[in-house]
Amino acid sequence: xxxxxxxxxxxxxxxxxxxxxxxxxxxxxxxxxxxxxxxxxxxxxxxxxxxxxxxxxxxxxxxxxxxxxxxxxxxxxxxxxxxxxxxxxxxxxxxxxxxxxxxxxxxxxxxxxxxxxxxxxxxxxxxxxxxxxxxxxxxxxxxxxxxxxxxxxxxxxxxxxxxxxxxxxxxxxxxxxxxxxxxxxxxxxxxxxxxxxxxxxxxxxxxxxxxxxxxxxxxxxxxxxxxxxxxxxxxxxxxxxxxxxxxxxxxxxxxxxxx
Amino acid sequence: xxxxxxxxxxxxxxxxxxxxxxxxxxxxxxxxxxxxxxxxxxxxxxxxxxxxxxxxxxxxxxxxxxxxxxxxxxxxxxxxxxxxxxxxxxxxxxxxxxxxxxxxxxxxxxxxxxxxxxxxxxxxxxxxxxxxxxxxxxxxxxxxxxxxxxxxxxxxxxxxxxxxxxxxxxxxxxxxxxxxxxxxxxxxxxxxxxxxxxxxxxxxxxxxxxxxxxxxxxxxxxxxxxxxxxxxxxxxxxxxxxxxxxxxxxxxxxxxxxxxxxxxxxxxxxxxxxxxxxxxxxxxxxxxx
Numbered sequence: 001x002x003x004x005x006x007x008x009x010x011x012x013x014x015x016x017x018x019x020x021x022x023x024x025x026x027x028x029x030x031x032x033x034x035x036x037x038x039x040x041x042x043x044x045x046x047x048x049x050x051x052x053x054x055x056x057x058x059x060x061x062x063x064x065x066x067x068x069x070x071x072x073x074x075x076x077x078x079x080x081x082x083x084x085x086x087x088x089x090x091x092x093x094x095x096x097x098x099x100x101x102x103x104x105x106x107x108x109x110x111x112x113x114x115x116x117x118x119x120x121x122x123x124x125x126x127x128x129x130x131x132x133x134x135x136x137x138x139x140x141x142x143x144x145x146x147x148x149x150x151x152x153x154x155x156x157x158x159x160x161x162x163x164x165x166x167x168x169x170x171x172x173x174x175x176x177x178x179x180x181x182x183x184x185x186x187x188x189x190x191x192x193x194x195x196x197x198x199x200x201x202x203x204x205x206x207x208x209x210x211x212x213x214x215x216x217x218x219x220x221x222x223x224x225x226x227x228x229x230x231x232x233x234x235x236x237x238x239x240x241x242x243x244x245x246x247x248x249x250x251x252x253x254x255x256x257x258x259x
Numbered sequence: 260x261x262x263x264x265x266x267x268x269x270x271x272x273x274x275x276x277x278x279x280x281x282x283x284x285x286x287x288x289x290x291x292x293x294x295x296x297x298x299x300x301x302x303x304x305x306x307x308x309x310x311x312x313x314x315x316x317x318x319x320x321x322x323x324x325x326x327x328x329x330x331x332x333x334x335x336x337x338x339x340x341x342x343x344x345x346x347x348x349x350x351x352x353x354x355x356x357x358x359x360x361x362x363x364x365x366x367x368x369x370x371x372x373x374x375x376x377x378x379x380x381x382x383x384x385x386x387x388x389x390x391x392x393x394x395x396x397x398x399x400x401x402x403x404x405x406x407x408x409x410x411x412x413x414x415x416x417x418x419x420x421x422x423x424x425x426x427x428x429x430x431x432x433x434x435x436x437x438x439x440x441x442x443x444x445x446x447x448x449x450x451x452x453x454x455x456x457x458x459x460x461x462x463x464x465x466x467x468x469x470x471x472x473x474x475x476x477x478x479x480x481x482x483x484x485x486x487x488x489x490x491x492x493x494x495x496x497x498x499x500x501x502x503x504x505x506x507x508x509x510x511x512x513x514x515x516x517x518x519x520x521x522x523x524x525x526x527x528x529x530x531x532x533x534x535x536x537x538x539x540x541x542x543x544x545x546x547x548x
Contacts, residue, residue, distance in 0.1 A: 104486020
């Protein structure tokens with residue numbers, strides 16, 4: 001088809017714009033200098049330093065616990081919402097499910113901050129409040145993926161199950177659930193990725209005692225920038241990249257529509 | 260299409276009210292408690308006084324010493340009374356508009372190239388646009404700290420814009436590509452047969468047809484930029500504060516929650532207006548095409 005050299009050249013320039021900065025981060029994570037201004041020599045010492053850093057391990061553990069629990073909760077609630085949104089015409093449910101992800105994150109962050117502190121007190125900000133906050137915004141993403149999966153299916157399968165005498169529960173357990181499983185898994189992985197990467201909502205709901213990896217990056221970037229940030233960033237990139245590859249293997253169709 | 264539309268009715272008519280209740284009630288209850296109620300508390304907070312030690316002053320009865328209690332319009336009066344707040348809102352809209360425009364200019368060639376590539380290459384090319392998203396948002400901002408630092412461009416309006424564009428570009432590429440991919444290539448052949456130049460084929464055929472994609476992509480870029488505080492904070496100087504920074508400072512810096520709540524509400528209205536405008540323009544774009 002029509003692809004002028006100008007079009008190809010400008011598209012390549014944009015792809016470079018997307019990748020060069022990340023390449024710079026990775027390259028300088030191996031730089032044997034405290035400053036990221038020029039290349040001095042190859043070292044893996046920043047990674048070694050990172051692994052020995054207790055604060056960092058604590059943050060990594062927090063991030064992992066939050067992401068696992070929030071993804072699990074959001075998967076259950078989001079799957080329910082996705083099914084309900086597909087089967088029943090209601091304006092309320094889509095509004096409640098989709099608004100939190102359509103608004104700027106800071107709005108959900110500050111409203112949950114007010115809610116937690118006025119309802120449960122100044123000391124209530126903890127791992128649990130972060131998990132609840134993450135669940136709230138992940139539900140929508142899971143619901144969208146599950147609904148998309150259902151929308152692509154032939155409705156006559158469910159009618160056949162009913163005609164053959166299956167109760168609604170049997171239809172759900174034996175027909176619907178196995179069919180939507182790839183969507184549910186993709187939704188769970190998506191929720192996990194969003195949770196482990198989230199900065200803004202965590203920032204407002206974590207309080208002082210719950211460092212997570214993104215919060216740690218933020219502090220490092222604001223206080224003292226060392227190649228340790230590059231090393232941590234590179235490791236985080238590898239983690240999310242792995243998750244995307246895994247998700248793509250399990251549910252190739254569902255991942256393409258995540259935009 | 261008609262099969263899926265009739266299905267919900269046949270399902271509910273068969274008395275599966277229990278299934279409906281079981282699937283709708285848990286997410287609705289959760290989101291009522293942790294989304295709707297907090298939002299309403301925030302709306303209420305925007306009409307209250309700040310507490311002496313931050314947070315909120317009590318609604319009834321005597322507060323602590325020096326604390327005013329009850330309801331007030333003061334937060335709104337302060338906002339409208341000093342032009343600096345309106346200026347920051349205007350500046351935020353300006354930065355969001357510039358970011359959106361820059362994203363559009365950069366996203367268009369990529370989306371067009373993907374849409375005009377052979378089918379077997381398209382998924383890979385789309386994946387290549389989304390992959391940088393696999394890195395943490397702060398990492399992508401930090402990358403520009405490293406790059407712009409040596410050139411003395413850090414802590415400037417330009418740095419903020421570059422960061423905003425970099426973080427939001429895929430949000431423009433994806434809807435644009437989804438739209439462009441559906442265009443019928445024979446339209447361009449027809450235009451060519453009728454003597455249209457390459458530029459006219461783009462400007463009078465492809466571009467107008469892509470307007471719905473442009474509008475949805477623009478909303479996806481414009482709205483998050485409005486609420487962003489980390490990029491101005493990390494890449495910008497003090498002059499580059501946007502609404503998001505103001506809100507963040509009200510909650511965590513000065514701890515004036517009522518003022519922060521009022522600002523959040525204003526941001527919500529701004530977002531709703533933009534989303535409404537984008538939806539209206541997209542519909543008009545479809546109607547015209």
